[in-house]
Amino acid sequence: MNEKRERTKQQILAAAIDVFHENGFQRTRISDIVAKAGVAQGTFYLHFQSKEQIFHHICSEFKVLFLSLLDDAADLFTGASIEAIREKLFVFIRELITLFTANYKMARLLFVEGNSNGGQFNGVYENIYAEFIERIGKHLLNGKNRGYLAFEDAETAATFLIGLFDSSLFYFMRVKNHFNIDKLSRRMTDFMLNGLSR
Amino acid sequence: MNEKRERTKQQILAAAIDVFHENGFQRTRISDIVAKAGVAQGTFYLHFQSKEQIFHHICSEFKVLFLSLLDDAADLFTGASIEAIREKLFVFIRELITLFTANYKMARLLFVEGNSNGGQFNGVYENIYAEFIERIGKHLLNGKNRGYLAFEDAETAATFLIGLFDSSLFYFMRVKNHFNIDKLSRRMTDFMLNGLSR
Amino acid sequence: MNEKRERTKQQILAAAIDVFHENGFQRTRISDIVAKAGVAQGTFYLHFQSKEQIFHHICSEFKVLFLSLLDDAADLFTGASIEAIREKLFVFIRELITLFTANYKMARLLFVEGNSNGGQFNGVYENIYAEFIERIGKHLLNGKNRGYLAFEDAETAATFLIGLFDSSLFYFMRVKNHFNIDKLSRRMTDFMLNGLSR
Amino acid sequence: MNEKRERTKQQILAAAIDVFHENGFQRTRISDIVAKAGVAQGTFYLHFQSKEQIFHHICSEFKVLFLSLLDDAADLFTGASIEAIREKLFVFIRELITLFTANYKMARLLFVEGNSNGGQFNGVYENIYAEFIERIGKHLLNGKNRGYLAFEDAETAATFLIGLFDSSLFYFMRVKNHFNIDKLSRRMTDFMLNGLSR
DNA sequence: TATGAATGAGTTTTCATTCAT
DNA sequence: AATGAATGAAAACTCATTCAT
Incomplete structure (x- = not known):
């Protein structure tokens, strides 16, 4: 029953x-x-209870998946060499992309639909986006302190990375039926690390 | 009258x-x-004529402003030296950011609201986004041909640049009351050019 | 079982x-x-069977109790002296009030809820109210014939008595947590008999 | 317009x-x-605004008419003789009955529908009923002080009068197509004054 | 050209009742 | 006999659009 x-x-x-x-x-x-x-x-x-509530429910479901991935990335930008860091970042990005593609519709609901609609769901969206930026920002500082990365302001750098990630990922998911996750992850990784080098 | x-x-x-x-x-x-x-x-x-029509009208108004800026950037990534390119890119990005901040609400309607809402306005959005990517992609090829830039695929690279630009710009406009346009343009320029170097 | x-x-x-x-x-x-x-x-x-049916059931339950009391009052206003009549009326009213207070909620459902609601339950209500008036009217005629009571029209007089009884009783039950049944019965009796004297 | x-x-x-x-x-x-x-x-x-609101509106409309009649009855039970009082009371009751018959549906909405419905509109009803009882009670005390009336408790006596009035009036309005207002007013007046005599 | 009262189709939500377990 | 999940008809309320003034 x-x-x-x-x-x-x-x-x-x-x-x-x-x-x-x-x-x-x-x-x-x-x-x-x-x-x-x-x-x-x-x-x-x-x-x-309502249309609103089921929407929140769906967003929360994806939020849990997403935040647990973020938790696993605690030592991002911490490694023995720039190549080790590159590999870690690559793996992390590939996992993120895999999660987003596997749950494309949910992801889009949270990150795109949740971002618009005149504030109706901005709470959920802004909350998760802020979390994303804060955590990546912290990791970036680690990398900077160890001399692997160069940037002036962690929040700005984090915003660049995340913006690049989410905006272009949603573009590819929307316009390409299939795309090579490995290749995209690799290119993103390289672009990001280059962008953060001197 | x-x-x-x-x-x-x-x-x-x-x-x-x-x-x-x-x-x-x-x-x-x-x-x-x-x-x-x-x-x-x-x-x-x-x-x-209708609610839809005025929305389209507003988006189109911004679209005109936006595309005319794109027109002006015909020789982006074309320059005598990497530093000349950097300066041109910086100026272009600063102009874009200035346009977006001066017309924040319109920009957001087109780029955020227009991106969601289950296809109702995706026509306008996708159209302008595709235009953006295509043009930047072409400019990037120029830069690559002249040996200033390094990337495998122009569309991917363009997507990165644009994603970085729009996603992070909207983030700053949303969460910061005021921010230094010059500084942000400079950081974006540097990040982008670094990201596209060997 | x-x-x-x-x-x-x-x-x-x-x-x-x-x-x-x-x-x-x-x-x-x-x-x-x-x-x-x-x-x-x-x-x-x-x-x-339905929400209607259980409501009817409840009303009927109270109706049975109520009508059996009315049956017992067959010789109301029939007595050796006005004082004997007064005592009989007092006892009857006290029994009625006792029944109503002991089953306040049921009584109110029948007499108040059943009276409103645009005819949905008016059948039950009107039926019992008409019965009430008819029987009291008959008893009153007895009293008049024997010279104990004075009134022009039995139906009018019965309506006065019953109106006074039910309306004021529900008022007291609604606004007073406790009230003295004996005293109220006595006052009602006196008011009614006075009202029906020359 | x-x-x-x-x-x-x-x-x-x-x-x-x-x-x-x-x-x-x-x-x-x-x-x-x-x-x-x-x-x-x-x-x-x-x-x-809503079904509730228009119901309240209707009740309030009748409430105004009703209370203005009550205001006019300030010196009820105050007179040179019992016969003067009887005449005043007769006029007042006749006015009330006239008001109720002229606005039968509104009156019934307020006094019957408003009394049931499980508390939804009890506020309006109880409020006006309490006002009615309080004012009549005060007038009765005047009559008692001047020696014209006899009763133990003003609230009880007022409740009797009002209960008699409203309950029997609604009965007549409901079951009789037409009835003689003068005659009913006269009978009520007599019953009430007799009921309140020694 | 401007007004604002009126329209009525469209959508959410409630809840008495049914029925498979 | 009892359960409680599922049903679907019914009703309040909203709002883009029309139109008479």
Whole structure:
């Protein structure tokens, strides 16, 4: 019984991600979600309180995945040599890209849809973006202190890296059906490390 | 007479930019716009055909400003020396940032709001973004051919530059009340050129 | 087994009386009733056919108690002396008030909730009210024929007595936490008999 | 223009009184009101905020009429003789009955519908009922002090009078198509004054 | 040209009732 | 007999757009 309930909830979630991605938050109707999920209108409200709430739920789900990846990157820009650092950064970026591509729709909901819409979901977005920048900024300082990196201001540098990462990644995911993750990760890594060298 | 009409239209446009920026496209009501503009509900439709149309109008207005700047940058990455290129790039970026900050709300409507919302305005956005990438990509090839720049794929490199530019610029405009345009332009220029060096 | 079933039904009934009284018929949800009764949603429909039906059931339950009291009052206003009549009336009124206070919520559902709500339950209410007036009217005629009472029209007089009784009793039950039943019965009796004297 | 707006509002109000009276508050739909008023659904919301609000509005309208009648009765039970008092009371009751019959539907909404519905509108009802009782109670004390009336407790006596008045009046208005206002007023007056004599 | 009252289609949400377990 | 998940019809309310003045 409980298992079936959970299955229904997952159906609704999956359908919601799809139609939110397709039509945007505002333009998707609950009726779109339930139609795609194959359940009745009222069933939606057994599992979620409102359209807003399910959107938050989806964003939070991706946020957890994303932040756990950030946690694993604690010693980014800390290594025995610039080549060791390059390798670590490459692995990290590849993991990030893999996460984003595997959850493209969710990622886009949080990072793009969440960023617009006149403040309605800016809380979630700004919160996670600030976290992203702060952590990368800290790691960058490590690299600078060890003499591997050169930049004037950590926040600015972090913003450059992250901006480059998210904006171009979403571009590729949007316009290319498939792209070589390894190659893109490598190019990003090189561009970033070059950008932060003297 | 005609002058008064024009003034009314400008009032509506200015109000629309404000409330679109504040509440997002979907959540702004025509009644919000006309209230802020100080005109009657019906007056809106004497000047614009629909909510969609005024949004497009605003985006187009910024698009014109933006593309004319791009036109001026025809010989970007073409110069007598790397330092000459650096200076040209710096000037170009500073002009871009100046344009974006002077028209922050319009810029954000086009680049952020236009990017989300499930395809409703993706036409405008994707169109201008593609143009941006294509032109920068061409300029980059010039720079590569002359031996000033090193990268494997022009589209990828252009995407990096533009992603870095727009994503981080919007971040600064959103979270900082004021920031030093010169300094930011300089740092971006350096980061970009370093990123594109061997 | 059958005993347990009956207990469940009583739980639902008790809960229904409470929440109907608290929120009114329309505003109580079946989910409120079952929540208070501590049973599942579906269980309600094993015992009652609908929300209307349980409301009717409750009203009928009180109606039975009420009419049996009326039956006992067959020889009201029939007595050896005005003082004997006064005593009989006093006892009758006291019994009525006792019944109403002991079943305040049910009484209010029938007499107040049943009187409003645009005809939905007016059948039950009007039926019992008409019965009330008719019987009291008949008793009053007895009293008049024997020369104990004076009034022009029995229906009018009965309406006065009953109106006075029900309206003021509900007022006291609503605004006073406790009140002296004996005293109120005595005052009502005196007021009524005085009102019906020359 | 403004006049037409007002006319529309009055149409909606009249329709609302009708359908509230016919179906009760909960069971009337906005669509019923606007259908009867001959306007569109949205027009309702140009004039009233919600179903609750228009109900309050209607009750308040009657409340004003009612309280102004109460104001005029300041010297009730104050007179040169019991017969003078009887005449004053008769006039007052006749005015009240006239007001109630002329505005039967509104009166019933406030005094009956407002009394039930599980507390949703009890505020309005209880407020006006308490006012009624308090004022009549004060007048009664005057009559008692001058030796014209006899009763133990003014609140109880007032409650009797008012209960008799409202409950029986609504009964007559409900079951009789027409009734003689003068005759009913006279009978009520006599019953009340007799009821309050030794 | 400007006004603002009116329109009515469209969407969310609620909740009595059903039914598989 | 009891459960509680699922249903879907019904209703309030919003708001872009129209149109008479």
